[in-house]
């Protein structure tokens with residue numbers, strides 16, 4: 001068995017950039033082909049070994065949160081292979097917290113979702129509340145929390161449910177110093193317990209302090225992965241170079257990167273991977289089919305074909321009709337012979353005094 005805890009291979013993520021809700025609806029029924037696309041990830045591959053702490057760095061919008069959300073199962077990849085061996089718990093700023101529930105209710109919900117029993121949750125409720133240290137707010141709806149309070153609660157829940165893999169996405173950037181130190185202590189404890197951690201941050205100081213190796217995601221692609229010092233130094237070199245550009249050159253650079261992500265051709269990428277694989281394994285047969293399986297095999301497609309959509313709509317209508325017929329009190333066979341029967345509530349509501357309920361229902365019910 002391969003020696004990894006997390007593996008992502010050739011992972012892509014495409015977003016549709018809808019302007020209006022009607023664009024979204026049209027696209028669902030495949031009536032509109034012209035929805036602008038944006039590829040947040042254009043083929044990212046790496047592995048994380050058990051007990052490793054991987055840092056993920058990159059400029060804003062590069063795809064760091066996208067890849068961490070894919071690994072934690074919050075969103076699906078568009079194509080590619082993802083294998084996560086263990087339970088994950090993600091701490092992003094407020095990720096997964098239900099705004100209308102109180103802090104305490106969120107603790108219960110998230111813990112239940114991680115497979116804990118109500119008894120286990122009762123036992124550790126005080127520890128989670130004490131660690132989060134948000135006072136009486138724990139009984140207020142999360143929508144009334146500050147960003148820092150959400151992060152505290154999210155962090156506290158995530159570390160107490162004792163996951164194998166902890167994914168921390170920018171959660172430490174908003175807390176105060178005392179909370180930050182508490183979190184660092186917890187992360188260090190996790191490391192000594194040989195747990196696997198993914199740590200997404202802009203803070204190179206924190207990354208250098210905590211991570212064994214670092215992945216630099218740059219505008220949707222993996223620019224480098226390797227020892228922490230080497231990759232953070234390279235990244236710093238890049239950010240210093242970028243800062244030294246004039247304002248128009250900065251804009252042009254970002255514009256060019258955006259265009260690449262808008263025009264990314266997934267089929268060309270698939271062909272490239274097939275060619276590479278064939279070159280690396282010349283004796284391998286059916287490489288194209290294997291690459292296709294790798295790209296689409298483990299993905300629950302976000303986009304159904306038109307025929308599947310029509311089938312889904314047809315089934316929904318059938319269920320609705322069935323519910324109406326059932327509510328109307330007529331039998332299904334009677335409804336088929338008299339389709340308008342369910343649309344005349346007077347027939348249903350006005351039962352003549354001398355009729356029983358069974359007189360009113362269709363022949364099939366007699």
Ligand SMILES: Nc1ncnc2c1ncn2[C@@H]1O[C@H](COP(=O)(O)OP(=O)(O)OP(=O)(O)O)[C@@H](O)[C@H]1O
Nearest residue numbers: 015016038040058059060061062063064065066067
């Ligand atoms: N739901 C969405 N719809 C459309 N585009 C999205 C969506 N979510 C993310 N994106 C885009 O995907 C790209 C990657 O986003 P992501 O949040 O992963 O970047 P990031 O590296 O975590 O950024 P930051 O450092 O600012 O948190 C961004 O350009 C973002 O605008």
